[in-house]
Amino acid sequence: MEQPVVALTVAGSDSGGGAGVQADLKAFAMCGVFGASVFTALTAQNTMGVKGIHAVPRDFVAAQLDAVLADLPVGAVKTGMLASASTVELVAEYAPRLPNLVVDPVLVASSGDRLFTDSVEQAYLTALFPHAAVITPNMREASVLTGREVSTVDDMRAAAERLGETGAKCVVVKGGHLSDSSAVDVVWRDGTVDLVEAPWVETRNNHGTGCTFAAVTAARLARGADPKSAIFGAKAYVHEAIRASADWRLGGGHGPLGWKPMP
Numbered sequence: 001m002e003q004p005v006v007a008l009t010v011a012g013s014d015s016g017g018g019a020g021v022q023a024d025l026k027a028f029a030m031c032g033v034f035g036a037s038v039f040t041a042l043t044a045q046n047t048m049g050v051k052g053i054h055a056v057p058r059d060f061v062a063a064q065l066d067a068v069l070a071d072l073p074v075g076a077v078k079t080g081m082l083a084s085a086s087t088v089e090l091v092a093e094y095a096p097r098l099p100n101l102v103v104d105p106v107l108v109a110s111s112g113d114r115l116f117t118d119s120v121e122q123a124y125l126t127a128l129f130p131h132a133a134v135i136t137p138n139m140r141e142a143s144v145l146t147g148r149e150v151s152t153v154d155d156m157r158a159a160a161e162r163l164g165e166t167g168a169k170c171v172v173v174k175g176g177h178l179s180d181s182s183a184v185d186v187v188w189r190d191g192t193v194d195l196v197e198a199p200w201v202e203t204r205n206n207h208g209t210g211c212t213f214a215a216v217t218a219a220r221l222a223r224g225a226d227p228k229s230a231i232f233g234a235k236a237y238v239h240e241a242i243r244a245s246a247d248w249r250l251g252g253g254h255g256p257l258g259w260k261p262m263p
C-alpha cells in the first residue's frame, strides 16, 4: 500500500487562520501531502493585524523537532515565522536533518506588524540560508536582507543574485508587492535567473500568500519535484487559491486565501 508523503512546517500559529501553520497545513493537504507542525510562536492575530506574540521557548521548539524527526519520514521542511534569532539558529543546527529545506524569511505580516521579537536578519543570512534548498523573501524582506531598495524587477533580480551568495541553492524574490497587472517573481538558481508570472488578481484577500507559496513549494519537493517545477507549481496554486477567495468578505482587513486540490 502506498504510504503518504510527509512535509513539516516550522512556523507560528495565526489565530485568525489565514497564515502561518494553519495556511501551511491546508496547502500541504491540497497537494496530497501529510503535514506535521512544529510551533515557534502563538500569535493573537486576525485579518486586521497582529495583537500579540507569545514565542515558544527554544527548548520546546527543539523538543517538537526531536519528536517529529524521530518518528516521521519527513520529505521536506518549510520554515515560516521563527520569531527570534535564537530559533533561527536552532533550526540551522537541525538543518543537516531537514531535507528539502524551504525558508520563508518572514519578517513583517501583510498588516505591517513585526513578526519577530529581536533582530533576525543576520541569523538568517549567515546561519540558516546556507542550508536552504529554496528561500522565498518578498520584496520588502529582500530589501531588509540586502540593505538595498527593492522596488523594480531589476532590483528583485539583483537582490536574488546577492542572496544566492549566502549559499542558498535557489532564491525566489516574490513580487506580490509590485503594483502591476501581472504578479512577477524572480527565481535565481545556479547563476541563472527566470521570471515566473501569473495574472494579477484584484482582491484584498492576500493574507497568507507567502506562507502558501513556500508550503506548496515544500510539498512538491517532498513529492520529488525538482526546485524549478516545485516553484512553478506553487505559483500556479497560489494564483488559483487567491482567485478562489477573491470575492470573499471574511474579516475587516486582509482576508485569507481559498483552496483547491492540486494533482
Ligand SMILES: Nc1ncnc2c1ncn2[C@@H]1O[C@H](COP(=O)(O)OP(=O)(O)OP(=O)(O)O)[C@@H](O)[C@H]1O
Pocket: 019, 108, 109, 110, 137, 138, 139, 174, 175, 176, 177, 183, 184, 185, 198, 199, 200, 201, 202, 203, 206, 207, 208, 209, 210, 211, 212, 213, 235, 238, 239, 242
Ligand atoms: N493579488 C495577487 N494576484 C496574483 N498573485 C499574487 C497576488 N498577491 C500576491 N501574489 C503572488 O503570491 C505569492 C506570494 O507573494 P507575496 O509577495 O505576496 O508574498 P508575501 O508578502 O511573503 O506574502 P504574505 O502576504 O503572506 O506575507 C507570489 O507568487 C506573488 O506573486
Ligand SMILES: Cc1ncc(COP(=O)(O)O)c(N)n1
Pocket: 011, 012, 013, 014, 019, 020, 021, 043, 045, 080, 081, 106, 108, 109, 110, 111, 115, 206, 207, 208, 209, 210, 211
Ligand atoms: C503566524 C504568521 N506567520 C506568517 C505570517 C505572514 O503572513 P502575511 O504576510 O500574509 O500576514 C503571519 N501573518 N502570521
